[in-house]
Amino acid sequence: MVEKNKENSIGQVFTPDFVAEFMVKNALHFISHPDLKVLEPSVGEGVFLTHLIRNKIANITGYEIDKKLYDIISKKFPEIELKCDNFLNMNGSQKFDLIIGNPPYLGQNYNAEIFQDYVKKFPICSQFFVGNMDLFYFFIHQAITKLKPGGILTFITTHYWITKSRKTGVKLLKPHVLEECFLLQYVDLSAIKLFKRAKGQHNCIFVMQKKTGKEKRESANKSIEVIKIIGGNGKSYFDHELNHQIFRDLIDGNHSDHVISYVSALTNNDLSYSGSWNLLYPQEVRHIVSRIEKYCMNDNKIQYMKDYFMIRNGIIFIQDEIFILKRDKNFQIKDNEFYVKIDDKFIKILECEKSRLKKIYKSRAIEPFGFNKNNYLGYGIYFNKNEFIHSRLKIRNEKYEMTYPVLTAYLKQFEEQLKKILINAKENPLDLFFPRRGAFFKNSNEHDGQELIDGESLYESGNKIFFKYISEENVFGFSDGPYYATSDTYFLWKKNHSEIIDYPFIIAYLNSKIAKFLFKAKNIVIKRSKTKIEYGLPIPNLSLFHEEEERSIILVIRLLSNYVMFINNNSLSTSYIEKILSISYFSTHQGERLKKDIADAFLSNDKNHFIKIIDILFFQLFKLDERIIDSLQQRYY
Numbered sequence: 001m002v003e004k005n006k007e008n009s010i011g012q013v014f015t016p017d018f019v020a021e022f023m024v025k026n027a028l029h030f031i032s033h034p035d036l037k038v039l040e041p042s043v044g045e046g047v048f049l050t051h052l053i054r055n056k057i058a059n060i061t062g063y064e065i066d067k068k069l070y071d072i073i074s075k076k077f078p079e080i081e082l083k084c085d086n087f088l089n090m091n092g093s094q095k096f097d098l099i100i101g102n103p104p105y106l107g108q109n110y111n112a113e114i115f116q117d118y119v120k121k122f123p124i125c126s127q128f129f130v131g132n133m134d135l136f137y138f139f140i141h142q143a144i145t146k147l148k149p150g151g152i153l154t155f156i157t158t159h160y161w162i163t164k165s166r167k168t169g170v171k172l173l174k175p176h177v178l179e180e181c182f183l184l185q186y187v188d189l190s191a192i193k194l195f196k197r198a199k200g201q202h203n204c205i206f207v208m209q210k211k212t213g214k215e216k217r218e219s220a221n222k223s224i225e226v227i228k229i230i231g232g233n234g235k236s237y238f239d240h241e242l243n244h245q246i247f248r249d250l251i252d253g254n255h256s257d258h259v260i261s262y263v264s265a266l267t268n269n270d271l272s273y274s275g276s277w278n279l280l281y282p283q284e285v286r287h288i289v290s291r292i293e294k295y296c297m298n299d300n301k302i303q304y305m306k307d308y309f310m311i312r313n314g315i316i317f318i319q320d321e322i323f324i325l326k327r328d329k330n331f332q333i334k335d336n337e338f339y340v341k342i343d344d345k346f347i348k349i350l351e352c353e354k355s356r357l358k359k360i361y362k363s364r365a366i367e368p369f370g371f372n373k374n375n376y377l378g379y380g381i382y383f384n385k386n387e388f389i390h391s392r393l394k395i396r397n398e399k400y401e402m403t404y405p406v407l408t409a410y411l412k413q414f415e416e417q418l419k420k421i422l423i424n425a426k427e428n429p430l431d432l433f434f435p436r437r438g439a440f441f442k443n444s445n446e447h448d449g450q451e452l453i454d455g456e457s458l459y460e461s462g463n464k465i466f467f468k469y470i471s472e473e474n475v476f477g478f479s480d481g482p483y484y485a486t487s488d489t490y491f492l493w494k495k496n497h498s499e500i501i502d503y504p505f506i507i508a509y510l511n512s513k514i515a516k517f518l519f520k521a522k523n524i525v526i527k528r529s530k531t532k533i534e535y536g537l538p539i540p541n542l543s544l545f546h547e548e549e550e551r552s553i554i555l556v557i558r559l560l561s562n563y564v565m566f567i568n569n570n571s572l573s574t575s576y577i578e579k580i581l582s583i584s585y586f587s588t589h590q591g592e593r594l595k596k597d598i599a600d601a602f603l604s605n606d607k608n609h610f611i612k613i614i615d616i617l618f619f620q621l622f623k624l625d626e627r628i629i630d631s632l633q634q635r636y637y
């Protein structure tokens with residue numbers, strides 16, 4: 001049972017007057033006749049009611065659950081049919097032309113009891129409950145059922161439900177919306193902070209229209225208008241004056257530098273039931289993306305990152321402070337000998353134990369085409385569970401203790417602490433010597449099903465690409481030698497054993513301006529969502545480049561990229577430049593013009609110089625005009 005006072009204050013954040021004014025006038029562009037029947041499902045202090053009345057709407061129903069607020073508003077708006085009740089409890093067959101408001105936001109994760117209570121009490125909630133959802137999803141579900149065919153629903157909410165995909169709380173919301181409604185308009189407010197009190201919110205206003213029976217039968221389609229607010233003073237900064245000005249301009253239809261509007265390249269029929277909706281996708285941007293994707297086809301399908309790589313986090317230790325040894329804290333190196341601190345003394349480790357210490361990097365060490373070798377966190381103690389396998393774990397541990405006496409003695413100082421952590425996490429306390437995650441990963445293989453891969457050999461040698469767990473930039477690092485990293489690093493592990501990956505080409509592509517453009521166009525912000533990069537970033541198929549000139553551009557890209565990847569490697573000498581400049585590309589008109597740049601880049605030995613040249617080559621390869629991409633980026637992102 002939910003305590004009364006807790007329920008009373010659910011999601012009480014009130015809408016600024018100018019936003020409500022905009023939403024009411026905006027909604028009336030979509031639906032307008034003399035007897036509109038309107039519903040405000042969570043009235044609050046009544047800001048929407050004020051603007052509905054000002055716009056001569058007479059037939060209004062409102063719900064507000066909080067008795068205190070209800071008493072105030074029922075006095076203030078005697079002409080309105082107000083109910084002091086839970087909107088999710090609204091039954092009966094009343095239907096509306098317009099439903100408008102700002103529903104309460106409340107995450108299910110932290111408010112499970114309220115959701116449980118609602119699921120028990122209200123059919124709409126038991127029908128549409130999903131873990132990880134937000135309370136306002138129920139408001140959308142309920143509102144959809146209360147609309148007349150052709151009726152309009154407009155809410156201001158957080159925007160996550162639009163961009164969220166698989167495995168999140170939108171599993172039932174997106175299908176319900178798409179089956180019953182058209183999305184007509186999407187106002188993206190994520191660049192401004194509208195609510196002073198609410199934290200960490202990115203908002204949007206949407207306008208939906210309930211489909212008629214005929215529209216459903218005929219699978220009718222409609223386009224989606226996007227209004228994107230740009231260039232606020234940063235997402236986290238609350239600027240009332242600026243917000244006010246932006247909305248005044250919207251209401252008055254004035255041109256504003258803070259607003260761009262366009263028809264989304266996605267129509268309603270393009271929206272997926274389970275995936276993210278990338279609505280901020282102008283037609284002209286899509287046009288360029290399609291031209292890039294043409295080079296990413298295989299068997300008539302676009303190849304994405306997921307077709308080549310699996311993305312996995314780096315290593316998680318039971319406790320970093322214990323497992324990651326730091327100089328002078330718990331670790332020393334003298335005359336090539338390593339010492340660890342046991343009982344306040346530094347004890348020398350055996351020669352064979354050295355191989356169990358791995359330089360560990362955090363994601364801040366990642367640089368385009370490589371990583372900063374000196375920027376490591378410390379030495380991680382990495383025992384491999386595959387080294388001594390025994391059905392009795394006690395015996396297995398004894399074998400490690402015999403082979404690696406000093407390092408295991410070091411860890412055993414913290415035995416109690418480590419065991420406690422493992423027990424709390426419902427893991428085996430006898431696993432106290434090993435990394436907790438990131439040492440083995442499952443690779444689903446088309447032919448032999450699932451296979452468990454030992455990460456050590458991959459971290460230790462062979463080509464690997466990695467990037468930051470949280471980043472808006474397309475910075476992809478590379479190493480062909482040992483590289484062990486913490487879990488704020490994502491590794492791209494090659495998926496299919498038979499497939500050969502052209503690492504220099506791929507790494508150049510991933511770090512290119514073209515990939516940067518794709519990141520923006522496809523909204524691939526990497527933030528705990530590897531799904532977006534796996535499913536969103538197309539990867540060129542080299543076998544589609546047949547022309548002699550294309551092949552020679554690829555060759556130049558590959559050699560330059562290879563140079564940048566190993567820029568500090570002295571074995572690459574002047575003959576390398578000669579090798580590059582002898583490629584047939586340099587006898588073309590375009591190639592002639594790049595010759596001097598390349599010679600200069602080698603002289604300066606500056607990575608960024610090479611990266612710029614590689615960008616030019618990619619534009620030539622994809623037959624795209626860099627200036628067009630620049631102007632699109634400037635206009636829309």
Ligand SMILES: C[S@@+](CC[C@H](N)C(=O)[O-])C[C@H]1O[C@@H](n2cnc3c(N)ncnc32)[C@H](O)[C@@H]1O
Pocket residue numbers: 008009010011012013014015041042043044045046047048063064065066069085086087088101102103104105
């Ligand atoms: C985000 S506020 C918005 C209020 C108003 N619509 C506005 O925009 O200023 C949500 C309001 O809904 C009320 N509320 C919360 N849960 C409710 C429910 N289940 N039914 C009706 N009202 C509810 C809260 O008390 C709060 O006043």
